Amino acid sequence: MSDATQPEGIDRRRFLTVLGVTGAGAAAVSGCSTAKVEKLVPYLVQSDDQIPGIPTWYASTCTECGAGCGLHVKTREARAIKLEGNPAHPVNAGKLCAHGQSALQGLYNPGRVKGPMARRDGGFTAITWDEAIALLSEKLQAAGGKLGVISGAGRGTFSDLLSAWTQAQGGRVVRYQAFDFEPVRAANQQVFGTSEIPAYDFAAARYILSFGTDFLTDFVSPVEHQRGFAESHGFNNGQMAKHVMLAPRLSLTGMNADEWIMLRPGSEAAVALAMANVILTERTGNPADANGLRTALAAWTPEKAQEASGVGAEVIRRLAREFASAQPSLAVAGGIATQHRGAIQACAAVNLLNYVAGNVGRTVKFGADLDAGDGYAALESLLQAMEKGQFAVMIVHEANPAYSLPKAGGFAASFAKVPFKVSTSLYFDETSHLCDLLLPGQHALERWDDLRPRRGVTGLLQPVMEPVFPTLPTGDLLLRTAQKLGGALAALSAPSYEAHLKTQWLKTLGTDEAWRSALQHGGVYGDTPVTSVKLAATAANVAYTAPVFDGDAGIDAFFFAPVPSVMGDGRFANRPWMLELPDPVTKITWHSWVEMHPETARRIDVREGEIVQLTSPNGTLSVPVYITPAIHPEVLAVPLGMGHTAFGDFATGRGVNALDLLDGKDGQGFLPYQSARVTLTRTREFKKVAKTEGTTRQLGRGIADAMTLAQARAGMTPALARKAEGHEVEEINTDREVEAIEGFRASQLEKRNIGPYAAEGLPMWGMVIDLSRCTGCSSCVTACYAENNIPWVGEEAILKGREMTWMRIERYWEGGEDGDPLEARVVPMLCQHCDNAPCEPVCPVYAAYHTPDGLNGQVYNRCVGTRYCGNNCPYKVRYFNWSAYNKKAFPEPLNLGLNPDVTVRARGVMEKCTFCVQRIRGAQNTARLEDRALRDDDVVTACAQACPSNAITFGNMNDPASRVTQAQQSSRGYHILEDLNVRPAVTYLAKVLHRSEG
């Protein structure tokens, strides 16, 4: 299928509506804070950018991770209700990940600090901002330069201001990110002499080799990576890249690999060096200076790598050849899942591999200088200084070290040594509980700011609504204290942070018009320069030594693998959307788990759900077991980001904190997440695992279908492909039966031409989902929650299978038994809007019926809740409101984020995917107002809009020119459960497997 990039039409129309906030505009934004929500505030003076019932779009920038994706914020009646990617933005091109979209629940989070507070006799008491600033200034005065700042803020005007502000007082700032990729930078320093993080061009790569890097979820720039990955790895006119994952555990990225090679933890470097060695010795025309490495690499034979990693020497040779022959190729290393004590050598070895294969500069592009913090080393030295009592005042901004550092590191103890501790956190997190003064900053959607995620890309943030709570942008806080303190700080004299920001920008932009246009576009985007790098002298020193793991090795010892999950480094754990979003790999929600290989489980005789104790030299965790084939038998994986002791009601006391088993101290300048061995003891207590999956195998039912590259190239249909593979194909409908069905259908069709159904020229809405592009990242799921006011139901309800996910990602395992390779299949499952919908005729009150334009309608007001439709739906995509979820799921102020265009379903009614009917009708109305026909790209469902890999195409199937009709023509197209003859409107395109033979 053609790679459907962000539709032009949307782009154009958005461009007109996306606004730069002018002073007047911002002032007119009213009636949207919880304080005011009780009384209705009419628009006495209608502001030109607020038309009731018409959404207003603002461009902004996402601050949920360092990638700095561009945002379009949809506001209605001056409240942000939906976050979408900015199509013009070079990083994410209109797409957004689940984390980015969940920023709304960060904005409207009930756990936010609702104003400045000071610690008085033990507890916190609310104070005024003037008091707060006075108190802070006085303490800073007294501190006399003994000031420390830990800031999680991205690189931009604010971070400049912050360091200027701190240095003017003689203090120290450390920009700290929990996931900071220090090993990557150290390795680049060693091999290329530059410590910057390069941009990885997955779109260009024809062969992708990942050494345990989960680049689709938590590595540098996930959305961008996923976009590129889909471009190259998605089947496109007979072409697709191959993706090989070398890792002890399958991450989301690993699930999308054509080949998973299970290697022993910490042995990546050995394999990479061996491959580089093979390429150098076997291939001619290597980069000239690379040949200099020959001697250095000669020692690293595949055989040597085999004993280190457990990967067969032949496999290593084959991979090396494939890697070298595919041009350009790309090898990635780094990331939390491989951050063991050998991480630097692993990354360095992979750098050599890339260099030898000639990928540096083609798929590994230096010069972008992606934003990163100061690194763990800087933080450690700050902590030592704290320990020594060198600080009188410590300010923590947008960081939560008390949680994200291992307790063994003793942060709390050293932090306690600081007499006066200030937090500007928006939430009552672990760190702010240790502080003496809380000066809650403003959420990214409430404040002015900017970000410089990489060279050539500067993103702007603008307030899209009045603050939800009476908080103060930390920028303004700095300026106001500066005015109070004067002295060296006198230079910082801007009246407000907004003014400061604007003056900074006008220095480069010059005119107000340019400023306005920058606001409209969400920033200024130029080309990212590519600088060429040469091998540094130290490159030849790259070597492999087996990394050290704490705890003694033994038969009952396992490698402990804390892995990033939906919760990231823990910052998302207070958002119900994220807690309820099933982990893409395990499909578990709301709590922690430990992943265990079936063999291991059989050996030590534990069943799923048994709570086991994992003990490392640093601590003990009690977690329920989840048995999965997607992990090395010697490894136990536990998700990061849970087990908060504070951080709001949603996060507190939920799951365990995997960091408790780690040792914080490390000499190499990064936190070695993968550095512990654990012993396991059974408790014989059980906890039902709150997962959304029933059975992990599709039992040959061809639900998530796939074919080999050769078959796809030959234009085989999925059914033929399965026959060719020797599987028996379910053929319930013989030709004669099909004939009869067709005849019956014809007679039905003319019998039902009555009323509105007789109308001519109506659209017929349909969808195509390309499984060769879909990665299972679940961004669409969160988009659906946000767009359609879907309530989260909580762990207890999930245990009863009562989740309300209109769109769910089903994950099935294939193979993995008696020798054949394990393979993951994902399939997004949503209402198929069947032509012969089984759910419709069984409804006694016509609550489920078929609209003339082919939608499977659900009339909530008419539904009495017999639930017959739910029974009769073969796809099980109808969801019932068993309890008053609508009351439970949107506590103040989360309710402010509800989409006014979509009913909030009451107790006792059935609900399901509507193909975003509100968007369809909206587009139709706009078209009518503009007196034109509906364009193909006018209607985009929330899921299709969000999908970072453009796997979803939506449109009018009656229009032969529409993208959806085109896509349906693909030979890979099939309908799930086609034999039922329900005639779904959703066509799936079979996944394509790029096997070695294929």
Place this chain on the structure above:
Amino acid sequence: MARTVPGVLAAFEHIDAACDAIQALRAQGRTDFTVYAAAHNHELEEAVGLPVSPVRLYTLFGGLTGVCAGVGMTYWMSLDWPLLVGGKPIATIPPYVVFMFELMVLLGSLSTVVGIVLLSLAKPTTGLAYDPRFSDDQIGIFVPCAGAEAASLERMFKDAGSVGVRHAA
């Protein structure tokens, strides 16, 4: 209390005696007598010799009305607001047969009950002499008459084997 009809009331314990008496009455050309019994009895029915009850007509018409109501309701209501479900025709016979059948049974049986009531009321029993034992183990025959005729009837009943004759006035 309605005025009582003057006449003779005879009680029988033996079925053949009662039948004889009824035959005798009919021989006299009488049809205005009333026979009481605690249960339905074919010998008595034959003796009295009335034609088959027309109640079945009520059943028939009730049933037919039901079927028509079934057809009418389902079709009209389907077409009144045409909604497409499951790609099936808007109005279609097979599922609607159920309603035709159910309504046939419903109206059929209800009208049958109405039939009993109306037909029974057609020949009221008010004022006719009655004895509680007729609902227990005796058969009763009441003949409206007066004077000498009553005496002759009493004699006739006694001969037939009545266990007790009473004059109602």
Place this chain on the structure above:
Amino acid sequence: MATIVRDPSVPTQTHHEVTRDVVNTLGTAGRGYLLLLAGAVGLFLVGIGTFIMLLKDGLGLAGYNPPVFWSVFITTFVFWVGIGHAGTLISAILFLFRSPWRTAVYRATEAMTVFAVMTAGLFPIIHIGRQWFFYWLMPYPNQRWLWPNFKSPLVWDVFAISTYLTVSTTFLCVGLVPDVAAARDIMSGWRQKVYNIFSLGWKGTDNQWRHYSRAYLYLAALATPLVLSVHSVVSWDFAMSIIPGWHGTIFAPYFVAGAIYSGVGMVFTLLIPLRRVLKLEHMITDYHFDNLAKLTLFTGSILFYAYLMEYFVGWYSGNTFEQTTFWRRAFGPMWWGGWTMIICNAFVSQLLWFRKIRTNLTSLFIISIFINIGMWFERYVIITSSLGNDFLPFAWSQMNPTWADWGILAGSFGWFGMWFLLFARTFPVVAIQEIKEQIPYPRLRKGGH
């Protein structure tokens, strides 16, 4: 002749004894009876309490576990509808077949029918998500001219069940009239006044009997197809769907047989104690139970066959979904339910081949308990196990009932028991007039004609 073989269907009593014995059952209640009644009312109150909770907090209180959208409530609904069928079968169908042994038991079973259907009728309301809108399922003229969807089996249910309730109630009342009259003529005081009203001026004249006997025949003729249709319609709630394990053409006869089987089972459970409490041993005799047992054996065997066919068709269809469903029904997580239903229904019923067991009331009573349990489980298994593992393995799950499910189930038994007990004391539970119809009047001339 040397020995006169008495026809067991002809009662030994005289007309007068029949009247006396039956009317005596209407006397003042004993302690045992009152205890039973108190128990029933207690259970009913439990049900009411649970229902109030359901109204307040929603169906989430019950053990539903999607994709199992139906469970205990629908199970119990089908259970009670089924119970009803034995009554109509005995009172209507056996009446048409002129089988003499029905007369002694049919009144009680017919009452059971009416109250069972009354109970069943509550469940569609309890089970829906917005109970307060249950009437939307009926075609009533409303402001926006919205009508129900006559293609939906649930609307078929509404009509079938309400028709069934109306017709069986009518049938019961019509049959009662002459008996109430008999009671009226014996009673005195306030009771007489009450029965006087209920007897609708019945005198048993030749004219009344003439229309009455005819009409009763037609009512029976109408009730006969009805009883067969009602449970077919109920079975179509499942058969009309596309769920493997539900979508079976044998469902209608299969369910009807099951219904009568369960109904007769309940008849045993009710009559065996009742005849002792009401001292009717000489009227409801082993002879009647023997015949009822044969009926049970017959329907039980049909059920056995249906079970075999279900599994056979599941295997023979070659349809992977059907095969998986039935495999999991027998050996999956719900195996215990699957085997309970097979043992209690298919196997236990086969014990009735033995005359000793058929005529031993204790064994019959025990068997009847098994039948009740087995038939409840049959519906529970068919519903939940089929829903629990249909087309998409990712969505599979099993459900576990909660206190709310059990509370409503208990309440339904209380509600049914309450009505039945009240009826048994207020109206003749044995049809006086039909028994008398079987007792020949004495004759003056021997030998008759």
